Amino acid sequence: MIAVRVPAKVNVQLGVGGLRADGFHDLANVFFAVALGDEVTAVFGQGVTISCSGPDADQVPLDDTNLAARAARLLAARHGIEPDVHLHIAKAIPVAGGMAGGSADGAAALVACDALWQLDTPLPVLLELAAELGSDVPFALLGGVALGRGRGELLEELPVAGTFHWVFAVADGGLSTPAVFRECDRLREAAGTGSSAAEVPTPDPSAELLAALAAGDPAALAAALGNDLQAAALSLRPDLADCLRAGLDAGALAALVSGSGPTCAFLAKDAADAQAVADALTASGTCRAAHATHGPVPGARVIAG
Ligand SMILES: C[C@](O)(CO)[C@H](O)COP(=O)(O)OP(=O)(O)OC[C@H]1O[C@@H](n2ccc(N)nc2=O)[C@H](O)[C@@H]1O
Ligand SMILES: Nc1ncnc2c1ncn2[C@@H]1O[C@H](COP(=O)(O)OP(=O)(O)OP(=O)(O)O)[C@@H](O)[C@H]1O
Structure with a gap:
C-alpha cells in the first residue's frame, strides 16, 4: 500500500489575460500550497477503481x-503497462x-x-503528464x-520565507471553473475593454507580492493579494461578498476568493488570529464551514508504503 499526501492551493495572485484561440487564458498565476489537503492511497487491483471518503464524497465522480x-x-x-490499481481518496x-x-x-x-x-518516472515526465491532465495539476506535484x-x-518555483496563516471558508455548492472564466470574459466585453488575447495584455507577477513572499511579511502580502477572477465569481455568487466581509470584520488582514471560487480565503497575522477568524466565520452563518491552516507545504509526497 502506498499513501500520498497532497496540498490544496490558493492563488495569491491570479492575473488573467485575454481568451486565446485554444479556449484558455494566459495567466500570471502565483500558486501557494496549504496544509489543508487530501490523502490518496494506492493498492494493487484489477483495472482502475476509485473510492472516496469525507464530507463531500458524494460529489466526487x-x-x-x-x-x-x-x-x-x-x-x-x-510506460506501456496495464493500469491495475485501486485508489482511495x-x-x-x-x-x-x-x-x-x-x-x-x-x-x-x-x-x-x-x-x-x-x-521511477523522472519529475519532468511526471510534470508533462500532469499538464495533460489540467492546468493546476503540475503545481500540486511541486507544492x-x-x-x-x-x-x-x-x-x-518562488522564494518564500517563514509560514503564512490562512483561513478557508467553504461555501454551499461549487462553481464551474470554465463558467467563471466565461463570466470574466463577459464582464470585460460589457465594460468595453474586449476579452481576446489581442485586446487584453498578458499579465505580469506583482513585484510587491513577490517581495512580500520572500520577506515572509503577512501584512505586505495582504496588501498585494489579487484575483482577476474575483469579480466574475462574485457576479455568479453575490452572497460571497457577505463571507468576505465577515472575515475582515473578524480581523483577517485580507480576504479574497480562492481561484475560481466559491471558497473564500483569508490571510491572518498568526495562528491564533487564524483560529479566531475561522471561529467567527463559522458562527457568522455566511459559509458552510471554515478551516484555519498554514503554508507553504510541499507538493504530493509518499507518506507511507
Ligand atoms: C482557476 C485556476 O484554478 C487557477 O489556478 C486554474 O486556472 C484552473 O485550472 P484547472 O481547473 O486545472 O483548469 P483546466 O482543467 O486546465 O481547464 C478547465 C477550463 O478552464 C478554463 N481555463 C483554465 C485555465 C486557463 N488558464 N484558462 C482557462 O480559460 C478553460 O475553459 C478550460 O477548458
Ligand atoms: N478527484 C476529484 N475530486 C473532486 N472532483 C473531481 C475529481 N475528479 C474529477 N472531479 C470533477 O471535477 C469537478 C471540479 O472539482 P475540483 O474540486 O477539482 O474543482 P476546483 O477545486 O474548483 O478546481 P480548480 O481550482 O482546479 O479550478 C467536480 O465537480 C467533479 O465533477
Missing part, C-alpha cells in the same frame, strides 16, 4: 472521469471550490501509482510557492 483515475491510466499508458479539499481538489488527486495518483508500480505562466502549467 468514481468513474473514469475522476482525475485520479485519468492520472493512473495516463501513467500506465506512458480521503477528501478534505472542498469539491469544485477553487482550491484545485481534483487536480491535487490527479497529482497524488501519479505519485502513488509511480511508487506502487515501481516505475511550495510557484509562478505559473501560460495557462498555469509553466512553473517557476
Whole structure:
C-alpha cells in the first residue's frame, strides 16, 4: 500500500489575460500550497477503481472521469503497462471550490501509482503528464510557492520565507471553473475593454507580492493579494461578498476568493488570529464551514508504503 499526501492551493495572485484561440487564458498565476489537503492511497487491483471518503464524497465522480483515475491510466499508458490499481481518496479539499481538489488527486495518483508500480518516472515526465491532465495539476506535484505562466502549467518555483496563516471558508455548492472564466470574459466585453488575447495584455507577477513572499511579511502580502477572477465569481455568487466581509470584520488582514471560487480565503497575522477568524466565520452563518491552516507545504509526497 502506498499513501500520498497532497496540498490544496490558493492563488495569491491570479492575473488573467485575454481568451486565446485554444479556449484558455494566459495567466500570471502565483500558486501557494496549504496544509489543508487530501490523502490518496494506492493498492494493487484489477483495472482502475476509485473510492472516496469525507464530507463531500458524494460529489466526487468514481468513474473514469475522476482525475485520479485519468492520472493512473495516463501513467500506465506512458510506460506501456496495464493500469491495475485501486485508489482511495480521503477528501478534505472542498469539491469544485477553487482550491484545485481534483487536480491535487490527479497529482497524488501519479505519485502513488509511480511508487506502487515501481516505475521511477523522472519529475519532468511526471510534470508533462500532469499538464495533460489540467492546468493546476503540475503545481500540486511541486507544492511550495510557484509562478505559473501560460495557462498555469509553466512553473517557476518562488522564494518564500517563514509560514503564512490562512483561513478557508467553504461555501454551499461549487462553481464551474470554465463558467467563471466565461463570466470574466463577459464582464470585460460589457465594460468595453474586449476579452481576446489581442485586446487584453498578458499579465505580469506583482513585484510587491513577490517581495512580500520572500520577506515572509503577512501584512505586505495582504496588501498585494489579487484575483482577476474575483469579480466574475462574485457576479455568479453575490452572497460571497457577505463571507468576505465577515472575515475582515473578524480581523483577517485580507480576504479574497480562492481561484475560481466559491471558497473564500483569508490571510491572518498568526495562528491564533487564524483560529479566531475561522471561529467567527463559522458562527457568522455566511459559509458552510471554515478551516484555519498554514503554508507553504510541499507538493504530493509518499507518506507511507
Ligand atoms: C482557476 C485556476 O484554478 C487557477 O489556478 C486554474 O486556472 C484552473 O485550472 P484547472 O481547473 O486545472 O483548469 P483546466 O482543467 O486546465 O481547464 C478547465 C477550463 O478552464 C478554463 N481555463 C483554465 C485555465 C486557463 N488558464 N484558462 C482557462 O480559460 C478553460 O475553459 C478550460 O477548458
Ligand atoms: N478527484 C476529484 N475530486 C473532486 N472532483 C473531481 C475529481 N475528479 C474529477 N472531479 C470533477 O471535477 C469537478 C471540479 O472539482 P475540483 O474540486 O477539482 O474543482 P476546483 O477545486 O474548483 O478546481 P480548480 O481550482 O482546479 O479550478 C467536480 O465537480 C467533479 O465533477
